[in-house]
Amino acid sequence: MPKVKLPRNTPSLDMTPMVDLAFLLVTFFMLTASFRAAEPVVVDTPSSISEIMLPDNYLLVNIDKDGRAFYNITNKNVRIAALDEMGKRYNITFTDKQKKRFSLMTSFGVPMVQLPGYIDMEESQRLKFTSTGIPMDSTDNQLGAWVLSGYKQYQINLAGKKQEAEAKKETFDVKKFKLKFAIKADSKATYQSVKKVIDVFTTNEIYQFNMITTMEEKPKAK
Amino acid sequence: MAEVNSGGGGGHGKHDKKRAKKMSTRIDMTPMVDLAFLLLTFFILTSTFNKPKALDLAFPAKPKDTDIVDKTKANGISILITEDDKVYWYPGQLKPESEVQKTDYSKNGLRMIFTNGNSKIIVKMNALRKEAQGWDYDPAIADSMFKSKAKPIKGDPDALVVLIKADDKASYKNVIDVVDELNITDIGKFAIVDMTPEEKARLLTLK
Numbered sequence: 146m147p148k149v150k151l152p153r154n155t156p157s158l159d160m161t162p163m164v165d166l167a168f169l170l171v172t173f174f175m176l177t178a179s180f181r182a183a184e185p186v187v188v189d190t191p192s193s194i195s196e197i198m199l200p201d202n203y204l205l206v207n208i209d210k211d212g213r214a215f216y217n218i219t220n221k222n223v224r225i226a227a228l229d230e231m232g233k234r235y236n237i238t239f240t241d242k243q244k245k246r247f248s249l250m251t252s253f254g255v256p257m258v259q260l261p262g263y264i265d266m267e268e269s270q271r272l273k274f275t276s277t278g279i280p281m282d283s284t285d286n287q288l289g290a291w292v293l294s295g296y297k298q299y300q301i302n303l304a305g306k307k308q309e310a311e312a313k314k315e316t317f318d319v320k321k322f323k324l325k326f327a328i329k330a331d332s333k334a335t336y337q338s339v340k341k342v343i344d345v346f347t348t349n350e351i352y353q354f355n356m357i358t359t360m361e362e363k364p365k366a367k
Numbered sequence: 368m369a370e371v372n373s374g375g376g377g378g379h380g381k382h383d384k385k386r387a388k389k390m391s392t393r394i395d396m397t398p399m400v401d402l403a404f405l406l407l408t409f410f411i412l413t414s415t416f417n418k419p420k421a422l423d424l425a426f427p428a429k430p431k432d433t434d435i436v437d438k439t440k441a442n443g444i445s446i447l448i449t450e451d452d453k454v455y456w457y458p459g460q461l462k463p464e465s466e467v468q469k470t471d472y473s474k475n476g477l478r479m480i481f482t483n484g485n486s487k488i489i490v491k492m493n494a495l496r497k498e499a500q501g502w503d504y505d506p507a508i509a510d511s512m513f514k515s516k517a518k519p520i521k522g523d524p525d526a527l528v529v530l531i532k533a534d535d536k537a538s539y540k541n542v543i544d545v546v547d548e549l550n551i552t553d554i555g556k557f558a559i560v561d562m563t564p565e566e567k568a569r570l571l572t573l574k
Contacts, residue, residue, distance in 0.1 A: 160396050160400060161396075163400065167403040170407050170411075171403055171410065174411055175406075175410055178413060191540040191544065192547075193543060194547055194551060195422040197420065197421050197422070199421045208539075327421060330539045332538070332543075334538070334539045336535075336537040336538060339542070343426060353423070353424075354424045354426065355421035356422040356424050356543060357420070357421050358421070358543060359420065364474070
């Protein structure tokens with residue numbers, strides 16, 4: 146019996162459209178991705194079932210496992226304004242260059258006296274630097290001052306934006322820009338240290354918080 | 368050779384010999400595609416998983432503290448969180464004869480207590496969830512509608528009121544765990560308050 150020879154075709158596929166699409170998506174994600182700068186502390190948050198995403202504008206207090214507090218404002222303009230206000234309050238003048246550098250920084254955890262030096266450091270130096278955390282005792286409540294000035298400057302910034310929008314006759318949804326107060330604490334932190342930060346907020350009449358957590362699967366309803 | 372490939376006639380042998388071999392324009396794109404998809408996956412994952420998830424939490428304003436404490440008289444329980452992941456609870460208000468029981472963070476611990484105490488609300492909330500699945504609205508509208516409908520259910524006078532009380536040695540994780548359990552069991556009425564001296568003394572006797 147003669148062997149039946151099957152014609153062997155190499156399956157060739159035109160991959161060009163797929164490649165086009167893949168690169169288009171790569172470009173898109175590359176451009177939209179914002180890389181996080183290295184944080185001065187690693188905070189390992191507890192998990193919860195919450196699916197609420199944080200908005201773009203928030204004041205964040207990081208609490209590491211030793212109870213040190215680190216502060217961060219997401220909005221760059223507000224950051225600069227808050228630094229200005231804090232500088233005036235503690236009699237420290239910041240140069241324009243320092244302000245610019247500060248606006249690009251992530252959270253920081255140094256007292257006001259150390260802040261100019263901390264800003265001037267290179268990023269690699271900053272990572273090696275051991276921060277003491279922002280003081281929040283009743284005698285020297287710098288964290289409270291930071292929170293308050295951040296909150297105040299954000300309102301000023303928001304009012305400016307609103308006026309701008311009104312001048313252009315655009316609708317301005319204040320709700321969308323509502324400032325959230327976030328606390329990101331390490332799961333190993335004691336409740337007492339978190340409570341101290343919460344007390345800083347509550348004495349300034351802020352009672353609504355967002356505790357940053359990692360996602361956990363929801364248990365199925367029976 | 369020249370004869371086979373003859374294009375223009377026999378006389379131009381020299382020209383034919385020098386003709387470049389026609390190369391295929393197809394190149395193997397596989398490695399490039401591999402790389403492209405690798406990068407694509409990387410960027411997709413990093414961009415969506417980067418956003419932090421947040422747990423909403425409201426703290427009672429100082430003067431109103433007594434308000435919610437009073438509510439626990441009828442339909443409330445207190446959760447006492449202390450060191451080494453230990454957790455205790457008691458219903459209503461602390462009296463010398465009331466029993467402070469030990470529990471844990473497992474499914475059969477706190478969640479059981481909350482589900483039993485809040486069973487009416489859970490049934491209503493599950494019915495609402497089922498109803499919400501049938502809604503044919505824009506996700507944002509459906510979400511706000513769900514929230515507005517869930518609010519009166521969770522605020523029902525029969526709903527369980529939970530007071531979370533953590534002492535100085537309690538870990539932050541445990542507090543979040545309890546709040547998380549409350550969210551799982553649809554308890555909307557809760558407050559994180561300070562532990563009273565009586566409760567602290569009671570805890571000491573239990574150790």
